[in-house]
Amino acid sequence: MFWLTVENLSNDEQLARWMPEIRQANWLGCYAQTELGHGSDVASLETTATFDKATDEFVIHSPTITSTKFWPGDLGRFTTHAVVHCRLMINGKSHGVHPFLVQLRDTATFKHLQGITSGDLGPKFGYISKDNGWARFDNVRIPRTNMLMRYFEVSKDGEIKSLGDLRVMYTTMMYIRMLLIKDFGSWALPSVITGMRYGCVRRQFKTYASKKEERKLMDYQTH
16 A cells, blocks of 8 residues: 555656665555544544645644554554655645655664654454554654655645645555455355355264164254
8 A cells, every 4th residue: 555655646756766665675664544533534634744834844743642543554563654644734724634755764773763653553353464553743854745746736835736636645545445345255255165065064963863763863954
């Protein structure tokens, strides 16, 4: 999801800078959209990216507990970078939710960068090998050019420019959910086949027709 989002939502200059790092696995990324208080309700995300015109930077901040990024795969321990979905704030006004590339850890030591805290969500049912995690941002500064700008731009003066249908921002999540539904049948099929075969031959109880007569086994099946 990290790769797809960067590849699809970055402009040409950003692609030239970022994709070589991603393809060579110099960066390990995750898709940080879901928050503790907001799952599929993307429009209500609380994490903010406030434009600081004086420094030409965005300030990424988690203003509430419910704004904690929660559940992204690989966020807990191994991610060095993340596409973080934030509410764009310019001059005190919200301009909707947009994706930003944020470095979380040093690529050599994997220590958190200043202002970033994250952790593992711990044991869970199913897919336990996936390192789902949480993260919070305390006024983390990133360059203005770290906003993914293929379809929406912010200039040095804070001017905004829409370059396409902003619903495309959600395409990565929708695409992955479509794949989950598409692949679920093949995931479930081995279990269904095993259950059906077992059910066809399994004998639930063993009883005999009569103690006096020849001991004849009676089979009963249940499904």
